[in-house]
Amino acid sequence: MEAEASQTSVREVAGDRVSTLPEDKKKPTPDVLELKERIQQLQTEAVEQLEQKLQQLVEEALRVAEVAATPPSPSHHLLYDDAKYRNRTLKLGFSTIFWNFGGLHIVMATWASMQLAVFALFIAFCHWASFRVSLPISGFQRQLLDNSALIVLIACKVGFLVLPVHVIQYNQLPPISVMILLCEQMRMIMKSYAFLRSQVPKVKMFKPHTDATDVLLPDFNHFVYFMFAPALVYRDSYPRTKEIRWKVALWHLTEVFGVIFFISFLFERSLVPMFRNFGKQQLSPKEMVVAIFGSMVPSLTVMLCVFYCILHAWMNAFAEITRFADRMFYKDWWNVNSYGAYYRNWNVVVHDWLYTYVYKDLSELLGGKRRTILAVFSLSAIVHEYILTFMFGFCYPMLFMAFEVFSVGLMFVSRDRLPGSNLLMWLLFTIGTGLLISLYMMEWFARRHCPRFIDSTWDFFVPRSWFCSPLTSE
Structure with missing residues (x-):
């Protein structure tokens, strides 16, 4: 148990x-x-x-947005107008377009007068050539005729230069209208010089006993075609297409208007707000540096848009309308590794004219290659500065200095064999473009906000932005 x-x-x-x-x-x-x-x-x-x-x-994001919407002193919100901030007017660029293209009827009337003067030059050339052929080969009469024709030609060219400038100064045309008028002036001068440079030697070498007279005098219809074709080098014939593709021409013209609107929008939204108060109040060095560096990307975008508008859309539109078959207006300048290649590929039309009629002739006179290149760059810089001077209404030769000092120096320094040249070119192009547009815009607004300190014609040449808005210490 x-x-x-x-x-x-x-x-x-x-x-x-x-x-x-x-x-x-x-x-x-x-x-x-x-x-x-x-x-x-x-x-x-x-x-x-x-x-x-x-x-x-x-x-924090809402607070920053609220602060950005309030217009501070040098840099303010990029979408709204200061004077109409409470209404919050969205600026799309139309006001800039309407203002810049003001006085377009005056531009067109002046352009028609210049075009008629070029046609009169052609008629005068034909009379001079016909009369010269009838004179004895050796003698005082031909020399007197040639010297008289040269004096008349120089007088006509001087009048051709003075007339548009007088119209601009008298009517106070806005910048874009001035640019159109002066660019057309330079185009007609370059085309007429190309025609005379090509035909005058033929007339001087003409032999009445062996050469035919009908070959000596060019056709007026061909001269009219040359004046409107997108080419600056005169040729007796040009490659032509079989027909006009009006849809292609209309599309390129639409691109022109679209790019103009986009450039105006960029100015109103990104560039003008950074500098519109320049001269009204003092700036600190930090604000100045921020404004310049902040304008580099919009400035580069503007330059690329100008390139596309003129050298691609506008030139291809006129090439299609005139059935001009040679469409190489530019090459792949964005892939180059030197500034020399960049200037050769950026604008092939102007480069061919400079090489054919300026570089070849000056190389025989000056001899050295570098001296000839410097002379060609000087001529190009003078023409560019001439257009900008009357376009803005003051002489501020920053672009001339960029051409003469930096561009020429970089063209000899940045060779194709230098590693990283393409990246260096784009970097300098971005910085240089932003700096140039910033300097010109600061001078533009300084001329409107700052009083004259020199009551003479020197005020046209003395930069007012250097004296009216000194930098302050933070």
């Missing part, structure tokens, strides 16, 4: 142990419970902190 009782107690104790083991495993220890509670608490705290951080970021 005692043995059975002992076995029963052992089984009961064993059973209790067996039955209690799963229960011990099922019940978590106090350390595990505390750990789980701590993890849940940390998760809750992390979510709360993240929500607070996002709320702070949203509030």
Whole structure:
């Protein structure tokens, strides 16, 4: 009996142990419970902190946007006009377009007068050539005729230069209208010079006993075609297409208007707001540097748009209308590794004219290659500065200095073998373009906000932005 009782107690104790083991495993220890509670608490705290951080970021963004919408002194919001800030007028560039193209009827009338003068020059050349052929080969009469024709030609060219400038000054034309008129003036001068440079030697070498007279005098219709064709080098014939693709021409003209609108939008939204208060209040060096560097990307975009508008859209439109088959108006200048290649590929039309009629003739007179290149760059710089001077209404030869000093020097330094030349060219092009546009815009607004400090004609040449708005220390 005692043995059975002992076995029963052992089984009961064993059973209790067996039955209690799963229960011990099922019940978590106090350390595990505390750990789980701590993890849940940390998760809750992390979510709360993240929500607070996002709320702070949203509030900060709203505060910055509110501050940016308030027009501060030198740099202010780029979408709204200062004077009409409460109305929040969105500026899309239309006002800039309408103002810059003001007086377009005067431009067209002056352009027609210049074109008629060029046609009169052609008629005068034909009379001079016919009369010269009838004179004896050797004698005083031909020399007198040639000298008289040269004097008349110089007088006509001087009048051709003075007339548009007088119209500009008298009517106070806006910048884009001035640019159109002066660019057309230069185009007609270059085309008429190319025609005379090509035909006058033929007349002088003409032999009446062996050469035909009808070959001597060019066709007037061909001369008219040359005046409107997108080419500056005169040829007796040009490659022509079979038909006019009017859809292509209309598309390129649409691109011209679209790019003009986009350039105006960039000026009103990104460039003008940075400098419109220049001269009204003093700037700190930090604000000046921020404004210049902030204008580099918009300035580069403007220059690329001008390139596309003129050398691609406009030239291809006129090439299609005139059935001009040679469409190489530019090459891949964006891939070049030197400034020399850049200037050869940027504007092939002007480069061919400079090489054919200026570089070749000056190389025979000056001899050295570098001196000839310097003379060609000087001529190009003078023409560019001439257009900008009357376009803005003041002489501020920053572009002339860029051509004469930096461009010529970089053209001789940045060779094709220099590693990283393409990246260096783009970097300098971006910085130089932004700096030039910033300087011209600062001088433009200084001329409108600052009083004259020199009451004479020297005010036209002395930069007012250097004296009227001195930098202040922060």
